Amino acid sequence: MHEESTFKYAATLAVVVAVLVAAYAMLGGNPLPTAHAVSPANSAAAVAAPAQTLPDFATIAARGGPAVVNISVSGTVKTAGMPQMDPDNPFFDFFRRFAPPAGEMIKRGQGSGFIVSPDGVVLTNAHVVADASEVNVKLTDKREFRAKVVGLDKPTDIAVLKIDARDLPSVRIGDPQRARVGEWVLAIGSPFGFENSVTAGIISAKSRSLPDEGYVPFIQTDVAINPGNSGGPLFNLDGEVIGINSQIYSRSGGYQGVSFAIPIDVAMKVQSQIREHGKVRRGRFGLTVQELDQGLADSFGLAKPTGALVNAVDPDGPAAKAGVRPGDVILKLNGKDVPNSSALPPMASELTPGSTAKLEMWRGGKKLELPVKVAELG
Template sequence: MHQPIFARSPRLTADRRRASRLALTAASAAIALGAAFGAPVGTAFAEAPSVTVAPASGPASFADIVDRVKGAVVAIKVKAYEESRSPFEGQELSPDDPMYRFFKRFGETPQKRMTQSQGSGFIISADGYVVTNNHVVEHATDVEISLEDGRNLPAKVIGTDKRTDLALLKVSDGNKLPYVEWSNTQPRVGDWVIAVGNPFGLGGSVTAGIVSARGRDIGAGPYDDFLQIDAPVNRGNSGGPAFDSHGQIVGVNTAIYSPSGGSVGIGFAIPTEVAKDVIAALKEKGSVSRGWIGVKIQPVTPEIADSLGLKSSKGALIAQPQKGAPAEAAGLKAGDVITAVNGEKIDNPRELARRIAAMGPNKIVDITYIRSGAEKNAKLTLGKLPEEKEARAEEEDLGGGAGGGAQLSSLGIGVAPAAQVPGAGGEGLVVVDIDPSGAAAQKGLRRGDVIVEAGGQTVNSRADLTGAIDGARKEGRRSVLLRVKSADGAKFIAVPLKQSAG
């Protein structure tokens, strides 16, 4: 625990030595100047500038805060069963192989084995509600918490939310339990943060640092809005609290960035303003109901903004509205850019997703969007966000082979009408060939993608596509905007144009 202090000491000593040398140098210069101009040497020395080094500021100790909160921080032990198969599963053995009969008989039967894992959590009420991460208790058959005083208590999972990786547990021992409270203020970058938890099963460990950044998207889910902290957290800290300098919870420690698996000073915590609402919903209903408008959205890049004639790249571009969803019922279409919800500006798709989700189902909202350069409004009633569905890409025979289809050198692709490609449907142009170094490939277009619109117009032939490209040039556009369907769904891609048509 003292190493950081010692690590800083040599640097501070070196700074002071440099300051002393600087002061002596300045004093010597003043003496020389005084002698040159006939001033008294003593006066020149007295007026020489001095340099001081301010000591590092910060709290003398976090001990008082830790004493207040440590009783509410718990270690969580989880038992679960998972299926395991033979390491040879999936490998093809010849019937003549001497091991064939053995693995045929014993190698393909799933075996259940018990696993044990550990994490952290914290009590938020005297009657024993405990917050942790979903991934700590996911698939658990038995959950036990260990209190700071050494007691072990069985815990019941009240509810989990996979999208934000939060879970709520309940324990009881017949008495009031120590608990901690959520902070009502958002921490600023540079504020102190204290992490308490159960790293590597050690229990009751405390580290401190600062909030390094806010609003981090680490690809964990659609509502990523993490605090980045440099208070060291490690395996087993998941689900533990991050406290501010007043001993209130500002985040739930969830993930780390680490090439080695240990802390390198980059940790991520779910901020209180997100966690508090999710935990309240889990306590009330055991699940979280989120609002839903039913659109696939993507960012408005500068290239897309230019292609649409927009002055700003802020907002969320609708790549595809889902059939029968609230957005389609309200008249929203692919190519519309949502810029505000209930009059509050939307900067990007992630902000739109969080805002709509937080409102919950059955709320009436006013959507502001831009279509063909004009601002419009639509009122719609939010639906309920359905359960996540896994999308799987399937390989299709695209036909044509390398060099197949009509070539467009301006984009670096070869295309063929979808009606001529088995399994591609009857609308649009299938990309059957693509130059890996071409403009389209660099922007994410892939072989097998289906171009359904270009420049806002439906395309079913090479002539349609070249006409849209020529039209974009005549309007002074630097890119042509393509609406593309792929295995991942629909999206818009703005492909830069060459000076001459292909």
């Protein structure tokens, strides 16, 4: 009796399940997923997988933010007034009515900077304070100071300011040589005047050369940089400054994902020379170089296109006196590799005028070394 009852229950249950499945299919339901067994080993591996977390940007901003300053400048620019033109010119009446009068006009601007020592030394971009008659620095605690421009260096776009204050928060200086492409970085500045704004991104490339900027191996990032960010710091994940945000590549005038920062080691060397000598002294060899491509490398018997190809030598310069010739390929400078032609000018500029440098070169299918006395770039 018990077995018959069990059989009837099982049969009824089978019919009910079949009806439900048929109804689900008639209503357009998707097939039920197939169950898969998870072995204990796979389950343990899934549990053991480390969780991925974003960097602690908040702590970096909290520690570094108080040392970032807003810089406002003002100055005067000369205006030409109405251009000289024939009264019968169709634009004569327009310029007569709307052209500004000849004379001087007040110009204002804003940028960012950061404190590198507690006694009030501030770094920013030279283009932020160039030609300014008045420079004001505003701290995050709302205090404002009139700043003195200790000096600026336009080739590297670095300016050194000094404010009369003590015991100020200052940034920690990092090593941009140790920074790697793909690492997170964080910028703090005043884009469009919005003080102490924080943006983040990654390092896109290192040692970028830009037109007319031959003395700076830029750090390229995708950090959002806009007008007003210029002169602000670029932090690594240890909260150390590794660069000064300087330029963007843009077709619109605003951020488009390509930003450039001056490596902080370049900036610190410049500020040291400005504070000690009032200017920056740079070394030179008296030669010009060009890029080396694979075709040229093959013609010179080089395995790969690395180095700086000398295409001209100043006959009265130190390179000529040392025996450097056009067609030589400079492979190393004082034992350091010269990866391409754009790397040589900043490397040479850091040499002390009057010192002797060692050039390792490729000539006629073999290597040779030449000592060159470094001259001063005029």
